[in-house]
Amino acid sequence: MKILLAEDDHDMRRFLAKALENAGFKVSSYDNGQSAYDRLREEPFELLLTDIVMPEMDGIELARRATELDPDIKVMFITGFAAVALNPDNKAPRDAKILSKPFHLRELVNEVEKMLAAA
Numbered sequence: 001m002k003i004l005l006a007e008d009d010h011d012m013r014r015f016l017a018k019a020l021e022n023a024g025f026k027v028s029s030y031d032n033g034q035s036a037y038d039r040l041r042e043e044p045f046e047l048l049l050t051d052i053v054m055p056e057m058d059g060i061e062l063a064r065r066a067t068e069l070d071p072d073i074k075v076m077f078i079t080g081f082a083a084v085a086l087n088p089d090n091k092a093p094r095d096a097k098i099l100s101k102p103f104h105l106r107e108l109v110n111e112v113e114k115m116l117a118a119a
Contacts, residue, residue, distance in 0.1 A: 001116050002043075005029040006036035006050040006062055007078065016049070016078070019105040020112065033057030040066050045073060046116055052079040060092045067093045074115045078108070 003025050007013040010031065017027045028045070030036040034056040040048070048066045050059035057065075063075045075096040099111055 001047070002026045002028070002045045003047045003049055003112070004036055004040060004045040004066075006031075006033055006048070006054060006059060008032060008051060008054040012051075015105065016108065019109055020049075023109045023113070025112070033059060033062035037062055037065055040069055040073075044070055047074045047076065047112060049076050049078060049112070052077055063093050063096060064091060076111065076115060078103070 003020055005013060005017055005020070005027055007016060007029065008031050013029050013031065017029045020027045028039060030039065032055050033050070036048075036050065037057060048063060050062055052059040054062075059077055059079070063077070066073050066075065075093045077092070077096055077098045078101060079098065080101040097111060097115055099108060
């Protein structure tokens with residue numbers, strides 16, 4: 001299972017990628033939404049794991065574009081701003097999961113495994 005990770009915080013991105021790789025996932029990680037979107041256009045991923053507040057393209061716009069490219073991609077937001085993701089005006093994908101920071105890496109892996117098992 002391939003995960004595309006978009007997180008602008010270097011340390012957070014490294015920790016998340018390592019935890020997911022240790023759980024057996026293949027992770028491609030990017031520090032902004034535009035770079036992540038460019039990669040999505042090159043190959044399919046099962047899950048987009050994205051922060052919301054990022055430079056160049058925010059996570060909600062990235063998620064919207066990702067689901068236009070691939071309606072079957074699963075989306076999970078990792079954010080300290082859950083209310084932003086939950087706002088219906090921003091048109092975030094309806095079935096996206098939101099994991100609020102701070103969270104434990106085990107919790108992240110469990111949620112990812114649940115989402116991908118439901119695919």
